[in-house]
Amino acid sequence: MGHKDKLLTAARDCLLTIGYARTTVRDLVAASGANQASINYHFGSKEQLLTRALHDLNKEWGELLFAILETPDLPDSGAHEARWARIIESITANRELWFVNFESVASARNDDEILSMIVEGQEKAKVSMARAFAGLGPEAPPEEVRAVGSHYFALLVGVAMQWLTDPDHAPAAAQIAARPAY
Numbered sequence: 001m002g003h004k005d006k007l008l009t010a011a012r013d014c015l016l017t018i019g020y021a022r023t024t025v026r027d028l029v030a031a032s033g034a035n036q037a038s039i040n041y042h043f044g045s046k047e048q049l050l051t052r053a054l055h056d057l058n059k060e061w062g063e064l065l066f067a068i069l070e071t072p073d074l075p076d077s078g079a080h081e082a083r084w085a086r087i088i089e090s091i092t093a094n095r096e097l098w099f100v101n102f103e104s105v106a107s108a109r110n111d112d113e114i115l116s117m118i119v120e121g122q123e124k125a126k127v128s129m130a131r132a133f134a135g136l137g138p139e140a141p142p143e144e145v146r147a148v149g150s151h152y153f154a155l156l157v158g159v160a161m162q163w164l165t166d167p168d169h170a171p172a173a174a175q176i177a178a179r180p181a182y
Contacts, residue, residue, distance in 0.1 A: 004042040006032040011053035016096040020050055020107050047111075054107075055117055057100050062121055064090050064097075065156075069132035083132060084173035087156065091163045098160055126153050 001009075010031035014023040025036055025046050032038075043049040068086045091098055108115035126149025130136040134148045155176065162170035 003032070003034045003038045007034050007039060007042060007049055008053055008056070010034075011049050012057060015050065015053055015057060015100050019100070020054065020103050023050060051111065051113055054100065054104055054114065057097060058104065058117055058121055061094075061097050061101050062124060064094065065125060066128050069128045078177075080133060081173045081177035084159070084176045087159065088163060088170075088173055091160050092167070095164060098164055102161070102164070122153060125156070126150055129153055129156065 007028065010028050011023070013031055014027050018027060023046075025039060028034075028039060028046065028049065029036055039046055039049055043052060065087070068083060068090055071083070071086065104114055104118060108118050127145055128149075129152035130140070130145045130149035133152050136145050136148055159171065159176060
C-alpha cells in the first residue's frame with residue numbers, strides 16, 4: 001500500500017475515532033506512517049485529505065442506507081416497521097459513521113465541497129425514501145417525491161439523533177411506523 005492509500009486509511013480511521021475538527025496533521029502522520037510532506041504532495045492539505053476521506057465515508061453511509069431502503073424481502077404488512085428496525089440497527093451498529101455524517105454538517109458551514117457532497121447525498125436519500133416508504137417511483141411528480149422524501153429524511157435524521165445521543169429513550173421501530181395523528 002502506497003503513501004496515498006495509507007493516508008486515506010488513516011484519515012478514515014481518524015474521522016471515525018477523533019472527528020473532522022479534532023484530527024491534526026500529527027494524528028494523520030502517526031496513523032499512516034507517512035510524513036507531512038506526503039499529505040501536501042498527494043492531497044494539497046490536511047483539509048483536502050479529510051474531505052476526500054469524508055466523501056468516501058458519506059458514500060459508505062449512503063450505500064448502507066440505500067441497501068436497507070431497497071430491501072425487497074419485506075412483508076407488505078409491517079414493511080415500514082421492518083425498514084425502521086433495520087435503520088435503527090444500522091445506526092447502532094455504525095455509530096461512528098453516523099457521528100461523522102452529523103459532524104460534516106458543521107464542516108459544511110465553511111466548505112462548499114462538503115456542502116455539495118451533503119446536498120447530493122440528501123437528494124438521493126430523499127428519492128430512495130420516497131420510493132421505499134410511499135412507493136413513489138420515477139413516474140411520480142418530482143415535487144411529490146421531494147415533499148415525501150423530505151418528510152422521511154427529516155424523520156430519519158431525528159431518529160438517528162435520538163439513537164446516537166439517548167438510545168434508552170429513543171423511539172422503537174413500531175413507534176415510528178405507527179405514525180400517530182397529533
